[in-house]
Amino acid sequence: MQNVPEIFHTKRLILRKYQPGDETSVFKYASDKKTVKYMNWPRHNLLSDSLKYVEYAIMSFEKGVDFPLAIILKRDNTFIGSTGFKLVDFQTAFIGYILHSDYWEKGYATEAIEFVYNWLCKNPEIKHITTSCHYKNQASIRILEKIGIPFELIKKESTIFPNLEGKTHQTRYYRKTI
Numbered sequence: 490m491q492n493v494p495e496i497f498h499t500k501r502l503i504l505r506k507y508q509p510g511d512e513t514s515v516f517k518y519a520s521d522k523k524t525v526k527y528m529n530w531p532r533h534n535l536l537s538d539s540l541k542y543v544e545y546a547i548m549s550f551e552k553g554v555d556f557p558l559a560i561i562l563k564r565d566n567t568f569i570g571s572t573g574f575k576l577v578d579f580q581t582a583f584i585g586y587i588l589h590s591d592y593w594e595k596g597y598a599t600e601a602i603e604f605v606y607n608w609l610c611k612n613p614e615i616k617h618i619t620t621s622c623h624y625k626n627q628a629s630i631r632i633l634e635k636i637g638i639p640f641e642l643i644k645k646e647s648t649i650f651p652n653l654e655g656k657t658h659q660t661r662y663y664r665k666t667i
């Protein structure tokens with residue numbers, strides 16, 4: 490996909506393309522046990538893990554396939570998490586999101602994800618919007634319900650969760666067809 494803006498503004502947040510130097514901020518959320526519990530990638534142990542991710546995030550945005558966006562608080566420029574979308578085929582976008590646990594329960598994730606979802610809904614290249622979460626991830630389930638992304642199905646033991654002893658667990662899938 491071409492011409493994805495490198496920066497978006499919501500009421501309280503800036504969503505922007507990753508930049509060199511973001512690894513320290515990524516490490517804060519990606520190394521936090523509570524934050525990464527339900528993620529499908531392993532917790533970062535080293536700053537170099539976060540550096541690799543930042544390099545990937547910048548490169549993939551430029552390639553036009555995966556568009557990770559840093560979530561920044563407008564009020565004081567704090568980097569609090571990440572959202573964005575990835576093209577899983579030429580018409581389907583998968584939305585991802587994570588917020589450092591210090592910033593949960595303030596509506597920031599809803600604000601960021603709803604913005605990305607609405608932007609995708611208006612993009613003529615996109616026909617399907619999907620996302621997924623661990624079946625016990627209540628905050629995530631609630632956000633997707635609030636935004637109105639339709640629940641599609643639960644797949645049993647379909648995803649490996651590296652931060653839950655690397656076991657497979659049930660996963661809830663959501664899909665909007667435009």
Ligand SMILES: CC(C)(COP(=O)(O)OP(=O)(O)OC[C@H]1O[C@@H](n2cnc3c(N)ncnc32)[C@H](O)[C@@H]1OP(=O)(O)O)[C@@H](O)C(=O)NCCC(=O)NCCS
Pocket residue numbers: 523524525526527528586587588589592593594595596597598599600621622623626627628629631632635
């Ligand atoms: C999921 C996540 C992004 C939510 O971030 P957040 O900023 O706290 O979300 P919001 O404040 O916008 O909304 C959370 C909603 O979930 C609700 N919620 C939170 N924990 C809950 C729980 N244990 N049970 C039920 N509802 C819960 C909140 O009350 C709120 O709903 P409300 O507005 O109706 O009160 C954040 O918890 C996170 O980053 N988790 C770790 C990473 C992750 O799981 N990412 C998703 C991978 S699929």
